Amino acid sequence: MSPLGPVAERFTEHGYDIAYHPVVAEEHFHAPTVTTSFPDFTHFDAVLLMGAPWSTYDHTLIGSWVLPEMHQLRQADSAGVPVFGICFGGQLLAAVHGGRVTPAPTPEIGWTAVTTDDESLVPSGPWFEWHYDRWHLPPTAVELARSPAASQAFVLRRNLAVQFHPELTPAMLTGWLNHGGAAKATEQGRDPASLLIETNRQAAAAAQRSRALVDGFIKLTSSRQEPEPAPRRRWPDRRPQS
Template identity: 55%
Template structure:
């Protein structure tokens, strides 16, 4: 079983999402879209592989917006790739930017949220056995509008947090978060973003460290439920 894991930048890691997939026998093919050298000029050309060569597609987060014209050179083909995967019945698990990209690829849209969500947030869930109430880690400024036919699973006051459509699922939060990943984000502008929003990045990082085991446990359960109930077409 092969899974395509799309890392849009060098500061994103598969974390416990990738660990759980590997434990379950998935062979992860990780592709990096924007290298560290191109981080400040991310309008690169990138050739996405054929999604039909995989049993699962996992587009991860990104510091850029789906709507950012500066990254349209690779966002546009990525949306086409996700649409092709979904149409062929290849499951997609979209994480944050990846969830927004999935929504946009299937006829929804991405827009600026009324305020950012930064740090740990509980969600209102209609199906806690699929998407638990959390808390889940958030770091986003945009939100999606659901594509036609999607079923919303979870939400906050800011926006939709999870949806299912066919064999695919979009998540607004970051189940893959680890202390190392957050340290990378904070060291590359995230610290300033949090402080500007009135959030203490040091306190958030300490909480991520303190709750790492619990967070990984929730993520493993989420991955398992996605694979058995959504990707398998049994929901």
């Protein structure tokens, strides 16, 4: 499973314990029709949905686990459990709450300028993108950020979705490129070596933006303006990043 980088680090600094729940093991990536027993999302203080290399709507391929997960997300929303969705996770939030996910006319791969309406919640960046699908907003969602190719962030009740990858680190990108990503990037006209060079250049500033994003999510979903020291809390992660 890929690490969660500065996103997990910031949650830990806010007093959260992390309960990981990977769904598809690496050896099953080419045949991800697996089953899993999700923990009850309503038993956690927050849920983090990570990326995945598949499409949320490909139920023939991943319906064995994505449909039960969608049920869990509806239950979490009804219970008021905060959910933070990243890339595939954000698309899943859109699909669960009345939006749609479709192939994007233009895949986004690499560091991308993102325009935001709320710097305190979703800092403008560049942010790292790697996605081939895009969401269409749920009816009552409020879009917070966008790029020319896709909506980049929305909020709906206590759910926050982002299309980019705030968890990315140079080591993580190296792993993606070494496990098939280099060929996929090349197919889309992107140079893998240049992506890694730029990621190293952006790493420090991007980590600070990621920390601010987590801070914004916690403020958005908490009755407190600043989280205070408290007993350790737990939240589940759902799968390796795409």
